[in-house]
Amino acid sequence: MGFSLFKKDTKNKSDTQPDENQTTGKGLLKSLKKGLAKTHEILTIRIDDLILGKKEIDDNLIEELEEILITSDLGVKTAHTLIEQVQAMVKRGEADKPELVKKYLKDSIYHKLATVENTIPISDNHPFVIIVIGVNGTGKTTTIAKMANNYTSLGKKVLLVAADTFRAAAIEQLEVWSKRIDCEIIKQDSGADPSAVVYDAIKAAHNRNSDIVIIDTAGRMHTKVNLMEELKKIKRTMAKQLAGAPHETLLVLDATTGQNALSQATMFNEALEISGLVLTKLDGTAKGGIVIGICSALNIPLQYIGIGEQIDDLRPFDAEQFIDVTR
Numbered sequence: 001m002g003f004s005l006f007k008k009d010t011k012n013k014s015d016t017q018p019d020e021n022q023t024t025g026k027g028l029l030k031s032l033k034k035g036l037a038k039t040h041e042i043l044t045i046r047i048d049d050l051i052l053g054k055k056e057i058d059d060n061l062i063e064e065l066e067e068i069l070i071t072s073d074l075g076v077k078t079a080h081t082l083i084e085q086v087q088a089m090v091k092r093g094e095a096d097k098p099e100l101v102k103k104y105l106k107d108s109i110y111h112k113l114a115t116v117e118n119t120i121p122i123s124d125n126h127p128f129v130i131i132v133i134g135v136n137g138t139g140k141t142t143t144i145a146k147m148a149n150n151y152t153s154l155g156k157k158v159l160l161v162a163a164d165t166f167r168a169a170a171i172e173q174l175e176v177w178s179k180r181i182d183c184e185i186i187k188q189d190s191g192a193d194p195s196a197v198v199y200d201a202i203k204a205a206h207n208r209n210s211d212i213v214i215i216d217t218a219g220r221m222h223t224k225v226n227l228m229e230e231l232k233k234i235k236r237t238m239a240k241q242l243a244g245a246p247h248e249t250l251l252v253l254d255a256t257t258g259q260n261a262l263s264q265a266t267m268f269n270e271a272l273e274i275s276g277l278v279l280t281k282l283d284g285t286a287k288g289g290i291v292i293g294i295c296s297a298l299n300i301p302l303q304y305i306g307i308g309e310q311i312d313d314l315r316p317f318d319a320e321q322f323i324d325v326t327r
């Protein structure tokens with residue numbers, strides 16, 4: 001059985017006062033709309049304008065549709081695939097009205113995103129180990145704090161692991177969060193081997209009966225082979241110690257990077273088999289639509305979205321809501 005990170009009646013331990021709109025859903029919809037503004041525009045205004053008054057689907061309409069999708073932030077590959085599918089439908093006689101094409105596009109974007117449920121099955125694994133990776137500054141440590149806060153609020157015993165040993169400030173940052181959330185942390189001095197820190201942490205998790213272990217790693221460029229090897233070593237180390245670990249490998253992507261997020265996801269996935277994505281900073285960008293291309297190209301679910309810097313600003317991703325807001 002799955003275990004959801006979020007519950008509607010979650011009591012939050014945060015001492016910050018989040019924007020009321022943010023928690024009531026109004027603010028969330030606003031953030032989502034802002035982050036996915038381009039996708040919203042494509043699926044509504046531009047396609048509506050295109051099909052307005054048109055009764056049949058001809059080559060011109062398909063061509064213009066393709067142009068709209070390609071100039072969007074869905075990504076070129078996703079746009080091509082969608083058009084090919086529309087052409088095949090028209091050929092088979094399954095879509096004889098432009099309205100049907102619009103409905104098909106919306107439905108297929110939904111299906112590209114709704115591949116996997118947004119739950120983390122922690123119940124079968126004790127401790128449940130999550131490793132969080134990504135390029136520099138995407139929001140890994142902040143996302144970890146948000147997740148830890150939610151799990152703690154649900155009564156889970158969380159152990160944070162400071163495996164970003166590259167900078168002393170990174171260890172301190174996680175320590176500050178652990179105090180604020182009131183959860184345990186495993187750390188060593190900066191410069192320590194991150195695999196050694198993780199080894200200690202898994203041992204500690206057994207001794208302390210931790211439910212969930214969340215490992216923070218140093219930001220790294222997806223193109224740096226030696227740094228990717230370091231992450232592989234961390235994963236090997238824990239797999240030897242605890243069968244099945246890590247149970248979740250989360251890649252954190254910064255929505256403001258747009259198309260570059262796809263190459264990050266592709267390379268991190270090749271090296272480390274990502275199990276879930278987190279898309280952060282959706283509160284400050286109009287480039288969030290790239291995630292549709294990533295989910296469909298790599299078949300990895302988007303688990304969470306970050307919509308601000310506060311501890312409450314993390315939401316499970318809901319494909320239905322995503323498509324609803326683009327209506």
Ligand SMILES: Nc1nc2c(ncn2[C@@H]2O[C@H](COP(=O)(O)OP(=O)(O)OP(=O)(O)O)[C@@H](O)[C@H]2O)c(=O)[nH]1
Pocket residue numbers: 134135136137138139140141142143164170217218219220280281282283284305306307308309313
């Ligand atoms: N607006 C906004 N800012 C965010 C979000 N998530 C993280 N940030 C901010 O992004 C900045 C970097 O966040 P960190 O969590 O330190 O990023 P990181 O990936 O751990 O960075 P490195 O460890 O240096 O690679 C901080 O200023 C965060 O407050 C978000 O969802 N929205």
Ligand SMILES: [Mg+2]
Pocket residue numbers: 140141142164170216217218219
């Ligand atoms: Mg960090």
